[in-house]
Amino acid sequence: MIADSRGPLLNRRRVLLAAAAAPLAVACTTPPPPPPPPDPLAELVVQARADAALATAAGATEVAAARTEHAKLLQAEVDRARPSTPSASAAPSSTPPEQPPGGATPEQVVEALTAARQKGTDLMPTVPVHRAGLLGSVVAGCASLLEAMS
Known part of the structure; x- marks a missing residue:
């Protein structure tokens, strides 16, 4: 044991405990990681819902x-990719367009x-392959709806 002139004795156990606690103190003070960026499909969900209302x-x-169904x-x-994020948080990055006072026209739907x-x-091209497949289906669906509208 080592005698300290100011008071209690320093022993090996106290020194080891202090050395072990130092990294823990640093880990507890590091800032949390930033939240993930918004899911790029969330905006398409909002747009699909707005399109359904317009139609x-x-x-x-x-x-x-x-x-x-697209929405x-x-x-x-979106929910599968980020299960901790509730569906209600898929807020639009921009507000959907307001409905015209007299109703919508087929041209607006087109x-x-x-x-x-x-x-x-x-x-x-910016999403993983499985998401690109889903987007391709939605895009093809929109294209076929456009054909049906014309």
């Missing part, structure tokens, strides 16, 4: 049903489908 207002029930499938993938098809096409 319903325009009387295009088949388009509304298809876009609702469900995309949301399921514009929305065209925009959805383009967003999905642009996003496809």
